[in-house]
Amino acid sequence: MAHNLKIQLMDTHAGGDVSRIVTGGVGPLPGASVRQQMEYLRDDADGLRRLLLEEPYGIPEMSVDLIVPATDPEAEWGYIIMEVMGYPIYSGSNTICTATALLELGLVPKQEGVQTFKLEAPAGLVQIEARVQGGVVESITCEGLPSYIHTHRAAIDVPGLGEVTYSVAYSGGFYALVEAADLGFSLEASEERQLAETAHAIVEAIQAERGFFHYTLGDVGPLPFLHFMGPVEQVSRHAYRSRSATYVHPGVICRSTTGTGTSARLALMQYEGRIQPGDMLETVSLRNTGFIGTYTGLGDADGQPVVENRITGKGYVLSQADVVVNQDDAMVSGNVWESLRALQVPG
Structure with missing residues (x-):
């Protein structure tokens, strides 16, 4: 052997x-x-x-x-x-x-x-x-999965934090979406450890209280992701920018904003009537890297309205x-x- x-x-x-x-x-x-x-x-x-x-x-x-x-x-x-x-x-x-x-x-x-x-x-x-x-690959644009909002602005009591308001999107996995400012964060690199600890507590509380079912996949397991959302800035007629941070349970703050996290943001912005087809959102990470998500249209999947989208970034x-x-x-x-x-x- x-x-x-x-x-x-x-x-x-x-x-x-x-x-x-x-x-x-x-x-x-x-x-x-x-x-x-x-x-x-x-x-x-x-x-x-x-x-x-x-x-x-x-x-x-x-x-x-x-x-x-x-x-x-x-x-x-x-x-x-x-x-x-x-x-x-x-x-x-x-x-x-x-x-x-x-x-x-x-x-x-x-x-x-x-x-x-x-x-x-x-x-x-x-x-x-x-x-x-x-000869250099300058960018890759890939389809994001059809995304949708499962839960909008629910509240949960989190030990050590109190009541936290969150939404849940599906974009390849279920994401809890929370406003960073509501939890005292400005989404700077120095906050990374505290962001991970805060997200861990919120995800644990949500997992203990409820599960989530996809409209075709059914039970896809406990909620694994949380996305901290910074304020949205409009930088041109069809372009927006927001600081962001994605957490993966247990314990990891991603270095990037993640593609599925960006798709989840697009789903929430569409649900709240804040973007139109063709609009773009650049999510900016704790390290000032970013992905660009484009909302391409609203589709229908087995009766479920879904946000169709693309994600653009560069690989090294x-x-x-x-x-x-x-x-x-x-x-x-x-x-x-x-x-x-x-x-x-x-x-």
């Missing part, structure tokens, strides 16, 4: 959120769709996620995206998203990073100007628009490396090792 395993990675970031793109070292996964392959990893082979998001190989603030062959003939490639909270079916920042990596690796041939292609996420097909200038390549996993390393638990072996990672 081999005493070490190797996994090929391209580390990237979009808006500050690091996405570790797994480009090799994992064998074929069971499942007739990328969604089914994601469910296999979630239920039976969680070792890859744990390895790359835990010490000594990573930290919970990172994400992992495993590139897999697409099962839908319209898609160039598939990808499976892994985060500290588990396996989201979609993520804007991870999609931007994955599309960038595929272009930089030549797995999707790079073309000067604007090119379009599709990827297969666990949520389904995703339309990608890449802008390439001088940080490094390419082989990760070596040693079987006798006490920092790698036995069940993580066995899970990796089950994924047919070659030694």
Whole structure:
């Protein structure tokens, strides 16, 4: 038996959120769709996620995206998203990073100007628009999932905070949306730890009180996200800007504002009559990075009004490396090792 395993990675970031793109070292996964392959990893082979998001190989603030062959003939490639909270079916920042990596690796041939292609996420097909200038991927625009407001301005008593007013949006996961100023925050980098502690308390209280059901997916588990909203500034006739911060339970404030967080904001602004089709919202993070969300129209999904949207950002390549996993390393638990072996990672 081999005493070490190797996994090929391209580390990237979009808006500050690091996405570790797994480009090799994992064998074929069971499942007739990328969604089914994601469910296999979630239920039976969680070792890859744990390895790359835990010490000594990573930290919970990172994400992992495993590139897999697409099962839908319209898609160039598939990808499976892994985060500290588990396996989201979609993520804007991870999609931007994955599309960038595929272009930089030549797995999707790079073309000067604007090119379009599709990827297969666990949520389904995703339309990608890449802008390439001088051989550099300058931006990626991806479809956000159809988003909607599930709950508008509910109140909950949170231990240590008192009554907190929140809304809940679905944009690839359920998000609690809260006004940062109501909780005493101006959304500066120095507040990051306190933001995480505050969000943790609010999410725990909401999870203890209620669950949320998607109109087609049904029960998708406990609410995992909270988005702190800063004041909205109108910067031109069709453009708005707002400081923002996204929290992932348990304990992580994202470096970026996140694509799904931006989609959730668009859903709330549309619900409250504050934007029209074609309007854009730039969300600005604690580190002054941003994504731009565009509200493209109001759709209907099985009787549920949904906000159709696009997210634009830029991905950066940080490094390419082989990760070596040693079987006798006490920092790698036995069940993580066995899970990796089950994924047919070659030694």
